[in-house]
Amino acid sequence: MDLIEKVRSRVRLNQEEGEALYDLDLYTLGELADDIRKEKFGNKSYFNINRHINPTNVCADICKFCAYSATRKNPNQYTLTHEQIVEIATNSIENGAKELHIVSAHNPTDGVEWYMGAFRKIREKFPDIHIKSMTAAEIDFLHRQYGLSYDEVIDEMIASGVDSMPGGGAEIFDEKVREYLCKGKVTSKQWLEIHEKWHSRGKESNATMLFGHIETRSHRIDHMLRLRDLQDKTGGFNAFIPLVYQKENNYLKNCNFPTGQEVLKTYAIARILLDNIPNIKAYWATSTINLALIAQEFGANDLDGTIEKESIQSAAGAKSANGMKIDDFISLIKNSGFTPVERDSLYNELKVYE
Numbered sequence: 511m512d513l514i515e516k517v518r519s520r521v522r523l524n525q526e527e528g529e530a531l532y533d534l535d536l537y538t539l540g541e542l543a544d545d546i547r548k549e550k551f552g553n554k555s556y557f558n559i560n561r562h563i564n565p566t567n568v569c570a571d572i573c574k575f576c577a578y579s580a581t582r583k584n585p586n587q588y589t590l591t592h593e594q595i596v597e598i599a600t601n602s603i604e605n606g607a608k609e610l611h612i613v614s615a616h617n618p619t620d621g622v623e624w625y626m627g628a629f630r631k632i633r634e635k636f637p638d639i640h641i642k643s644m645t646a647a648e649i650d651f652l653h654r655q656y657g658l659s660y661d662e663v664i665d666e667m668i669a670s671g672v673d674s675m676p677g678g679g680a681e682i683f684d685e686k687v688r689e690y691l692c693k694g695k696v697t698s699k700q701w702l703e704i705h706e707k708w709h710s711r712g713k714e715s716n717a718t719m720l721f722g723h724i725e726t727r728s729h730r731i732d733h734m735l736r737l738r739d740l741q742d743k744t745g746g747f748n749a750f751i752p753l754v755y756q757k758e759n760n761y762l763k764n765c766n767f768p769t770g771q772e773v774l775k776t777y778a779i780a781r782i783l784l785d786n787i788p789n790i791k792a793y794w795a796t797s798t799i800n801l802a803l804i805a806q807e808f809g810a811n812d813l814d815g816t817i818e819k820e821s822i823q824s825a826a827g828a829k830s831a832n833g834m835k836i837d838d839f840i841s842l843i844k845n846s847g848f849t850p851v852e853r854d855s856l857y858n859e860l861k862v863y864e
């Protein structure tokens with residue numbers, strides 16, 4: 511059976527076949543991915559009304575790709591108080607946010623209680639809001655800095671009101687590339703172990719992949735297959751999110767910045783290879799909204815959300831600092847030929863915009 515036949519027959523592909531998908535022309539690959547997407551979701555395209563909150567940029571780790579954390583390039587340190595965090599959450603929830611996506615840098619001075627207390631204060635005031643927070647990199651940092659085991663951090667998160675984990679900190683799993691990008695941070699094995707532990711509590715999470723820097727196509731396929739293996743065991747991943755590398759204000763140069771074609775191929779390949787992760791998210795903050803809308807025809811079924819305020823990617827040059835108005839989001843999806851569906855954080859449908 512040739513490769514195209516295998517994809518059409520839904521045969522699971524290996525590393526070599528995954529790499530060979532990149533050699534197909536864009537339209538053939540797109541059509542293959544689109545068929546799978548349509549089979550699962552018809553004409554629906556998902557989004558949520560969410561608020562990103564980044565409580566601190568003070569970071570004990572140094573990742574070459576990061577423009578957000580406070581370093582020589584960005585000397586403006588900040589750490590929000592619990593009161594400030596709750597105030598931001600309150601404003602957003604009053605304006606319709608249904609998910610708080612809270613991600614911090616690795617702050618070595620404020621302690622575990624600063625992280626967890628914020629969740630408890632939000633939860634006390636808003637029993638129903640979905641809190642998506644703590645990347646595996648943050649959990650590993652709290653373990654390294656304060657001597658808690660992964661299990662202890664995870665149990666404390668759950669007790670404090672965290673509902674699901676975001677997919678950050680995965681970067682690229684290949685050990686050599688990872689060492690160059692972010693030596694000292696959570697390893698690939700640890701990242702996967704932490705998500706496995708989270709899933710074993712019946713909880714769900716997402717997975718990202720940062721691409722378009724020094725990695726090769728082969729590294730991307732390897733990354734996706736490591737996620738597929740874990741998903742076979744746990745079934746706990748909701749969405750896979752390929753993040754396109756943004757190149758301003760950081761220390762990672764000499765990169766192979768991807769063309770639009772390469773980005774679309776990567777979404778399509780994710781849809782084909784990850785036969786056990788339901789949602790492929792085109793996170794418009796890194797792909798641009800234009801490419802994210804096209805990605806809907808290349809395997810993606812989700813565009814993330816309105817975001818409201820975005821600090822990590824916009825620090826590195828993305829045009830996402832002020833999020834997107836819900837009406838604009840809905841009409842962009844409609845005008846691109848899809849049916850917008852507002853979802854909650856766990857992909858339950860809340861409203862279909864016919």
Ligand code: V47
Pocket residue numbers: 575576577613675676677678679680681716717718719720751753754755756757760793796814822823826
């Ligand atoms: O892990 C840092 C990435 C991630 C850059 O789970 C960069 O729904 C591009 O994980 N260019 C954090 N990316 C964001 C994240 C995320 C985003 C949207 C949705 C979800 C989800 C998770 O941001 C980090 C890192 O890979 N990042 N710097 C940069 N220069």
